Amino acid sequence: MFVQEEKIFAGKVLKIHICTMEGAEWLEEVTEDTTIEKLKEKCLKHCTHGSLEDPKTLTHHKLIHAASERILTETKTVADENLKDKDCLLLIKKRPQPASAKMADIAAEEKKKQETKAPDKDAILKATANLSTRHSDRTVTQHNIRDFQTELRKILVSLIEVAQKILALNPDAVELFKKANAMLDEDEEERVDETALQQLTEMGFPESRAVKALRLNHMSVTQAMEWLIEHVDDPTVDMPLPGQEAQGAAGAAGAAASASAGPSLSATGALARTLSHSSSEEAKQDELTEIFKRIRRKREFRPDSRAVIALMEMGFDEKEVIDALRVNNNQQDAACEWLLGDRKPSPEELDKGIDTNSPLFQAILENPVVQLGLTNPKTLLAFEDMLENPLNSTQWMNDPETGPVMLQISRIFQTLNRT
Numbered sequence: 001m002f003v004q005e006e007k008i009f010a011g012k013v014l015k016i017h018i019c020t021m022e023g024a025e026w027l028e029e030v031t032e033d034t035t036i037e038k039l040k041e042k043c044l045k046h047c048t049h050g051s052l053e054d055p056k057t058l059t060h061h062k063l064i065h066a067a068s069e070r071i072l073t074e075t076k077t078v079a080d081e082n083l084k085d086k087d088c089l090l091l092i093k094k095r096p097q098p099a100s101a102k103m104a105d106i107a108a109e110e111k112k113k114q115e116t117k118a119p120d121k122d123a124i125l126k127a128t129a130n131l132s133t134r135h136s137d138r139t140v141t142q143h144n145i146r147d148f149q150t151e152l153r154k155i156l157v158s159l160i161e162v163a164q165k166i167l168a169l170n171p172d173a174v175e176l177f178k179k180a181n182a183m184l185d186e187d188e189e190e191r192v193d194e195t196a197l198q199q200l201t202e203m204g205f206p207e208s209r210a211v212k213a214l215r216l217n218h219m220s221v222t223q224a225m226e227w228l229i230e231h232v233d234d235p236t237v238d239m240p241l242p243g244q245e246a247q248g249a250a251g252a253a254g255a256a257a258s259a260s261a262g263p264s265l266s267a268t269g270a271l272a273r274t275l276s277h278s279s280s281e282e283a284k285q286d287e288l289t290e291i292f293k294r295i296r297r298k299r300e301f302r303p304d305s306r307a308v309i310a311l312m313e314m315g316f317d318e319k320e321v322i323d324a325l326r327v328n329n330n331q332q333d334a335a336c337e338w339l340l341g342d343r344k345p346s347p348e349e350l351d352k353g354i355d356t357n358s359p360l361f362q363a364i365l366e367n368p369v370v371q372l373g374l375t376n377p378k379t380l381l382a383f384e385d386m387l388e389n390p391l392n393s394t395q396w397m398n399d400p401e402t403g404p405v406m407l408q409i410s411r412i413f414q415t416l417n418r419t
Contacts, residue, residue, distance in 0.1 A: 028043060158354045209238065
């Protein structure tokens with residue numbers, strides 16, 4: 001019996017279930033060494049009843065393994081694709097490639113983008129060339145948002161002058177300012193920023209040391225913390241500041257003397273007030289002037305010693321370093337930028353007040369809270385203190401007497417600055 005050679009050496013015959021998108025189904029018998037391309041050709045001939053008129057039909061179709069949803073590679077064999085008996089394959093037509101964009105379509109798209117693009121400066125000037133010109137102050141309309149801290153200094157300079165004039169009209173002006181001067185002395189020694197103190201004590205530092213560190217570092221929490229860390233092993237860290245013991249003893253002696261001679265001092269005070277009222281207006285003004293000078297001398301700017309040393313090590317002169325720190329509220333980085341830049345504003349400009357006819361200053365003076373605050377000597381002290389030591393601004397903002405005034409000034413500034 002004669003047997004064909006190809007039948008002897010042929011691989012295992014598999015029955016593959018073929019499905020089409022049109023719903024046709026049949027079983028196709030193939031050997032394991034049959035390529036996927038040959039299998040696809042057999043399937044297409046089955047669909048077209050034995051003939052493939054268009055050669056492209058073969059390349060426009062593909063076989064997909066239904067279970068794994070993978071496209072079969074035409075150059076591989078049935079065995080390579082690991083097909084099993086009774087596996088199901090889908091014969092589907094390939095999706096046509098999207099047509100490449102024509103140059104005309106691309107040009108039209110670019111033209112459309114150009115039409116919807118915002119006009120540039122030249123186009124705006126050309127379109128508005130025939131419009132009537134209106135005179136506008138471009139220095140006002142194009143100004144940058146002003147910094148509150150920079151403007152606050154000018155506001156304080158002008159408000160100090162107003163407060164001095166208002167308080168000088170009081171019949172008891174001399175007594176008020178003597179009281180303010182005494183309050184200033186007490187304030188220098190006793191006032192401590194409660195928020196700053198709480199931050200340091202929460203870090204674990206003893207309260208007495210924290211108070212000392214804050215007074216030595218102008219109420220700056222960061223600098224006070226650095227001082228405390230540097231002096232943690234210093235045997236003198238708990239010693240009181242120079243002059244505090246003597247002032248304490250003097251205060252005790254003064255209290256005892258006051259208790260023993262109360263009526264006499266009261267009578268003397270009444271006599272002093274009577275003499276003050278009977279004295280000439282010129283002498284009263286001279287005395288007020290002297291008190292103002294004493295207050296101002298006590299509020300002289302105190303530069304941060306660490307910042308001074310750091311900036312001088314960069315090669316800057318001591319005077320210009322102090323000027324830089326004064327202009328920039330004791331902020332070392334800002335002072336360094338000021339020294340390296342155009343040095344604006346200058347130290348001389350800091351002593352210039354705001355324009356008294358400006359809408360901002362008029363709005364501040366018309367505020368009832370500010371008007372009432374200007375009659376309080378403590379407000380004048382706060383202004384003086386913030387003028388020379390900006391780091392103390394937080395304390396006065398939290399003060400029940402001066403805080404409302406500062407809040408109103410800030411609100412008025414922000415409102416007018418936005419408009």
